[in-house]
Amino acid sequence: MxxxxxxxxxxxxxxxxxxxxxxxxxxxxxxxxxxxxxxxxxxxxxxxxxxxxxxxxxxxxxxxxxxxxxARPRRPRAEKGAWWRWLVPAGLVTAAAAAALIGVLATTGPEVPTTAAVLPEPSSALLQAQAAAAAGDDPAALDRAMAAHRAEVMQRLAERYER
Amino acid sequence: MIALRRSWLLVLWLLALAVVGCAPTPEAEWFAAAQAAHGSADGGEGRAALEDFLARSVPPGVQSDDARVVRQDAAYRLARLMLAEGDSEAAETVATSALEEGEKEDVFTANLYVVRGQALEALGRPVRATMDYHDALLINEVLLEAALAEDGDEE
Structure with missing residues (x-):
């Protein structure tokens, strides 16, 4: 070969x-x-x-x-919306305004109504029970009538003073 | 990341403000305490609850006549419980003290005269008791006339 x-x-x-x-x-x-x-x-x-x-x-x-x-291309960062950039400053402004409002309310104190509340009128049944108790009858009827009237009065006052 | 942390702080701050904003006022709390005391009285444990409520000071935001109505009604209820327990002297003291907070031509003042009359009667002082019943009936007459007039108007 x-x-x-x-x-x-x-x-x-x-x-x-x-x-x-x-x-x-x-x-x-x-x-x-x-x-x-x-x-x-x-x-x-x-x-x-x-x-x-x-x-x-x-x-x-x-x-x-x-x-x-x-090389693997770098993933682009998600674009943040405009609302996100404004959230923090807008929130801070809101919080500052709320804090200022609370401060003002705390220093001025609650506003006291100048007149008494307009309360529900007592029923004639209640007044008759009251007259009977004053005349020496059993006051239990007055107590029962007062329970219903009291509930109405407290409801009215609670509404007046709730925030 | 920092912005995210800030936003969480902001959310927490706003939540705290919301909690403060939703908290009941001292006035509303005071009325709620009155209702709770009456609720305890309905359950048979009212004397201590009503005494505790009457020992509380009235919040400055409550109009004086509104406060009087609530306190006189609680005092009437307490005096009735004291009478039922046989403690007439305490009942007379509570009613007198409540009347000193102001008298008006309303059902609450009239009730105090009624219960004080009952206490005085139990204490063996019928003349003073009669005078209180009389005062109660004077107020009651005015209120009843107004109520009947209103009922007549409605008919």
């Missing part, structure tokens, strides 16, 4: 794959999985012997360009 004979053989698929991997290793300085360890060591030595491991400018630019191209 001569050298020519050797050249006539078609390379196998495995040889082609290894050759391509070696070429990439020489070119980039990093190995693929398909490259045998000894071949990668040889490639590394060859590459290091040529330029001391220094990247050429054009290669450095190409790697940077590739890194930038393949």
């Amino acid at each position: 001569t050298e020519d004979d050797d050249m006539d053989f078609e390379p196998t698929e495995e040889e082609l794959r290894e050759a391509a991997a070696l070429a990439r290793a020489l070119d980039r300085g990093s190995a693929d999985d398909g490259l045998p360890d000894d071949a990668f060591e040889i490639a590394a030595m060859l590459r290091f012997g040529a330029d001391g491991g220094e990247l050429a400018d054009d290669r450095s630019d190409a790697i940077l360009e590739e890194a930038l191209r393949t």
Whole structure:
């Protein structure tokens, strides 16, 4: 078998794959999985012997360009609405106004009505029970009639003084 | 993040203001205490509750005649309970003290004269009792005439 004979053989698929991997290793300085360890060591030595491991400018630019191209783009921050920017100052102004109002109310005190409340009139049944009690009858009837009248009076007064 | 924390503080502050704003006034609280005391009296434990209520000072925001009505009614109720327990002297004292807060031609003042008359009668002082009954009937007559006139108008 001569050298020519050797050249006539078609390379196998495995040889082609290894050759391509070696070429990439020489070119980039990093190995693929398909490259045998000894071949990668040889490639590394060859590459290091040529330029001391220094990247050429054009290669450095190409790697940077590739890194930038393949890098995952940063997700843009959600734009905050205008209402959000105004919430804090608007809230602070509201709170300050409320605090001032409470302060004013606290210093001035409650407003006292100048006249007595207009209360429900007692029923004639209540007044008759009262007259009977004053005449010496059992006051239980007066107590019962007062319970109903009292409820109406307290309701009226509570409404007058509720906030 | 800081804005978020600030907004939470703001929400808490506004909530605090809302709580303060919704809190009952001393006046409303006082009326609620009167109603609670009468409620206790209905349940048979009224004497202490009514005494406690009468010992409370009236909030400055309550109009004086409104306060008188509430206090005289509570005093009438307390005196009635005292009489029922046989404590006529205490009943007479409570009624007298309540009448000193002011007398008006209304059902509350008239009730106090009635209950004080009953206490004086129980204490063996019929003349004084009769005078109180008389005062009660004088007020009652005025009120009854007004009530009957109103009933007549409605018919």
